[in-house]
Amino acid sequence: MSTVSPPGSTPDPVPGTYTFQLPHDPRAPGIARAALRSVLEAYGWAELGDTAALLATELLTNAHRHTAGSYALSIGPGAMDAHRLRVAVWDGDPKVPPGFGRCLPSADVAAEGGRGLFLVRAYADDWGAYALPAPASGKLLWAECGGPSVTPRGTPGS
Template identity: 55%
Template sequence: MVTVSPQKSDASPSWTYALQLPHDPLAPRVARVTLRAVLNGHGMAGIADTAELLASELVTNAYRHSAGPAMLRLRALGSGRLRVSVWDADPRIPPPFDRRHGALHPVPAEADGGRGLFLVCHYADAWGGYPLGDDLFGRSGKLLWCEVGPQWAAAPESVSA
């Protein structure tokens, strides 16, 4: 079941949305549509293109490399900044999010994949990942996150293939 739940704290002007995604090939599209609606609703449409690209890549990675559901979390950080986080059940942190591989290396042109997280690292202001221990329901996995701010407004149009 896909749900969207806004969580707003009275102590902070920020907001958080959590979207549960089943293991379904439509999950990245649902995440993109939801993200765009949230950002438009909160007056952050200027970063929607970049944030949509980043969220789509993280959710696609979760779908391709995990056998279970995923969760997308969107959180306003203030000053027009957004944190995008994606949880999935696979505890392995992929490079370059594992930070063990040093600098980012371009993916060879003949490679079938491997460009998604490279794009996230290139366009995000900050990014990271960490494994999660078992929660109350016996679930574990990882959380990959990235942050984007207003300086990236319309940046994905300049991506060259």
């Protein structure tokens, strides 16, 4: 069952941080994507819906396909810019996919898969990955989208 964690009692930069714990179920990425769109709509960030859903889909699908356990989607403000949206996926495998950093090997255009990270790089304003040290274990892959042209409802200037 998926759970939602509302933002803390002190106001975070918009849109707050939500974390969805997902079981290893083939329906989980779609459920998480629907929840992502609901959060964006609630905070007035619906214009980022398509891009954020694409980024989340690629990261969630990789977590589902390449790990055996549960995984989580986090949605929150960008690390350096509150007008960006950060989509992050945690899973229990500490191995970061080859090329997820700044140097990505070429993709086989005839292959049925293997182009997800290229899509992340093409549509994200920034992206990254890191293995989590013990005792947390696993890894976090993240991508950010949005920018100065996006002003969520409830922020100065909206």
